[in-house]
Amino acid sequence: MERPTTVKALSAVGGDVASVLLFVALGRSAHHDELTAGGMASTSWPFLAGLAGGWLAARGWRRPMSLLPTGVSATVGCVGLGMVLRVTAGQGTEPAFIAVAAAFLAFFLLGWRTAAIGIDRLQAPRATA
Numbered sequence: 001m002e003r004p005t006t007v008k009a010l011s012a013v014g015g016d017v018a019s020v021l022l023f024v025a026l027g028r029s030a031h032h033d034e035l036t037a038g039g040m041a042s043t044s045w046p047f048l049a050g051l052a053g054g055w056l057a058a059r060g061w062r063r064p065m066s067l068l069p070t071g072v073s074a075t076v077g078c079v080g081l082g083m084v085l086r087v088t089a090g091q092g093t094e095p096a097f098i099a100v101a102a103a104f105l106a107f108f109l110l111g112w113r114t115a116a117i118g119i120d121r122l123q124a125p126r127a128t129a
Contacts (some may be wrong), residue, residue: 012064016074019108020047051097058076071113
């Protein structure tokens with residue numbers, strides 16, 4: 001049975017936000033920064049704002065689980081706009097950080113969608129010949 005679009009959109013937003021927060025938590029932990037609410041918020045807001053921009057650009061609520069356009073647009077917005085916002089906020093954007101952020105966020109934002117698509121295909125009723 002097909003889930004309603006609203007449920008899919010909320011699930012996709014949840015998956016994307018969880019991916020960003022995981023990235024931030026792992027990064028802060030790796031750099032020995034505390035995982036306080038304030039620290040998480042100050043580090044994650046540029047990426048979450050970029051993610052929202054990517055969702056809006058792709059009108060992600062229409063096809064929330066799709067790789068194209070939603071997954072790719074979410075990734076590009078999260079990394080691209082996220083880095084611009086980090087610069088604006090006076091946070092670091094070293095080339096190595098940009099590469100790691102892009103790789104991690106692409107892997108997770110596109111990866112969970114790829115897994116979900118695969119699971120949906122496995123669960124889809126098969127036509128009998």
